[in-house]
Amino acid sequence: MYKGAQIITEPIGKEGDLMVLNWGVQHPASGPMRIKVWLDGETIVKVENDPGYVTRNMEKMLEYRTWENAVVNVERICFIDDLGTILNWALAIEKLAEVEVPKNVEYFRVILAEVGRIVSHLIGVGGMFGALGVATPMMWVLSLREFYLDFLEHYSGYRISTAAIVPGGVRFEPTKEDMELLKKAIKETEKRWPEYKEVFKDNPTLVERYKGVGIIPKELVYKLGLRGPVARASGVAYDYRKTYPYSSYEDFNFNVVVKEEGDAYARFLVVLEEIEESVKIIKQAMEGMPEGDKWKVRVPKKIKAGETFSAVEWARGGIEYFVVSDGGTEPYRVKISAPSFMNIWALEYIAPGHKLADLATIFASLYICHGDLDR
Amino acid sequence: MGFENFVKLMKSYFGVEAEEYPQNHTAKTYLFKIKPEYIREVAKLLKENGFDFFHTLAPVDYSPKGRGLELNYFFENVEERIWILIKTEIPLDNPEIDSLHDIYPSLEACEREEWEKFGIFFKGHPRLKPLLLDDTLQGRWVLRKSYIPEPHRK
Incomplete structure (x- = not known):
């Protein structure tokens, strides 16, 4: 081992007066991740994250893929919203190759990215209920999600992991039937949403368990570099779509959902209300879609040497790529900076002092995806 | 304000000019290119x-291009909406640099990840x-160019 390495054999069981518990990997709410919890009775004293159960070492894999092939890897950072991660990849490559895409492509990419966000946020809302053991809302959101997946399936051939965006454009020209399916999904959302919102928002089970729990103060957002809905629920109005617009986001009229409370319930509300904003953006993009029949621009197979940094607002927060090219057909180095990897460390700060039962709700409200936590 | 002050101080303390990036x-x-030993002062x-x-x-x-390990730190001034990229280079045979975990706690996990994958000792x-x-991958520094994944495939 290299100097400085300390491999500690970690005792589980009792440590002095404290009980040491493995929360996860098998816990229903944890996902593939272990959280080591030190307990005094029922109260959490200390928490330590142990991720790494689904590591694929994506950054190394990308060095062995061509620029366009890499789309297939990049979208698997997190399959639930795959479109945001590919969009960022496409933007980075286009910048490196100095290629510009037509306006209609940019608009259609916005539609795809927002569909990805809705699909992801619906699961997120369902998952936050799921952490309480309440299964019905999950079924509701999954049934609504199907309409969006139908659109993705008809457009790209796949429901998830669509590879719909490629460097230089989008995979196919959207047909009339694709747009009809998307309109149907939007119509269905608007029809169901009042009822969903009524049941979800003031749900007594949820409010009791989420309100006032796991408060992240504004300072902690800066201290730990937290991103996405977690930052916005603590009063930091940071959203790449508004702060640093890309792919024509400046053309659309939408609000950045910001809450001041910073508790788990605020994070739930941010995710819930962002779905409405995404629906708004999709409607505007469909109406204002510019004329154009070119859906893919040629990107050279070899990209000249250089480096670039690119970031987009993905469902779970800002995802950032640092891409280096040495003039070859494949990337020299890709650094993926993922929001869940930053957000998870808030748990070590906010969980102590809560009861063990609250750990599930705090963890679910951080809106973690293990795919992008481990990469 | 903060940015202008920072540029002035960087010039007077370290003699480094700001470059557009x-x-x-x-x-x-x-972009500021600095020597690795100044990283803590610059972070402060x-x-x-x-x-x-x-x-x-x-x-x-x-290293295949005859250079060492280049570290890129991205910081942002959220109020002024200006970003700073700090570039520094350390040799591959002695990859050491000061840790910034106490100045920027968000760097703690990032440094830990890069230690594990690149063997940079913070x-x-x-x-x-x-x-x-x-x-099985500990100590192999998997993201270095000298690591070839093929022979390790199961």
Whole structure:
């Protein structure tokens, strides 16, 4: 081992007066991740994250893929919203190759990215209920999600992991039937949403368990570099779509959902209300879609040497790529900076002092995806 | 304000000029190339001048090109919407640099990840212990160019 390495054999069981518990990997709410919890009775004293159960070492894999092939890897950072991660990849490559895409492509990419966000946020809302053991809302959101997946399936051939965006454009020209399916999904959302919102928002089970729990103060957002809905629920109005617009986001009229409370319930509300904003953006993009029949621009197979940094607002927060090219057909180095990897460390700060039962709700409200936590 | 002050101080303390960095197409970014031994002082200056949001740490192994490990630190001044990229280079045979975990706590996990994957030893880091990788990959520094994954495939 290299100097400085300390491999500690970690005792589980009792440590002095404290009980040491493995929360996860098998816990229903944890996902593939272990959280080591030190307990005094029922109260959490200390928490330590142990991720790494689904590591694929994506950054190394990308060095062995061509620029366009890499789309297939990049979208698997997190399959639930795959479109945001590919969009960022496409933007980075286009910048490196100095290629510009037509306006209609940019608009259609916005539609795809927002569909990805809705699909992801619906699961997120369902998952936050799921952490309480309440299964019905999950079924509701999954049934609504199907309409969006139908659109993705008809457009790209796949429901998830669509590879719909490629460097230089989008995979196919959207047909009339694709747009009809998307309109149907939007119509269905608007029809169901009042009822969903009524049941979800003031749900007594949820409010009791989420309100006032796991408060992240504004300072902690800066201290730990937290991103996405977690930052916005603590009063930091940071959203790449508004702060640093890309792919024509400046053309659309939408609000950045910001809450001041910073508790788990605020994070739930941010995710819930962002779905409405995404629906708004999709409607505007469909109406204002510019004329154009070119859906893919040629990107050279070899990209000249250089480096670039690119970031987009993905469902779970800002995802950032640092891409280096040495003039070859494949990337020299890709650094993926993922929001869940930053957000998870808030748990070590906010969980102590809560009861063990609250750990599930705090963890679910951080809106973690293990795919992008481990990469 | 904070940015102008920072540029002035960087020039007087370290004699480094700000360079434009158009490769970041997200935001307006300025690049400073510094020596690795100054990293802590520079980080303190950044923090004092309003660059309180750390984005990412991206090391690049340039050893096949005859250079060392290049470290890229991205910081942002959220109020002024200006980004700073700090570039520094350390030799591959002695990859050591001071840890910034106490100045920017968000760097703690990032440094731990880069230690695990690149073998960069961050001096003063409180928990340089395995984070993401499997036990069989510990100490192999998987993101270095000298690591070829083929022979290790199962």
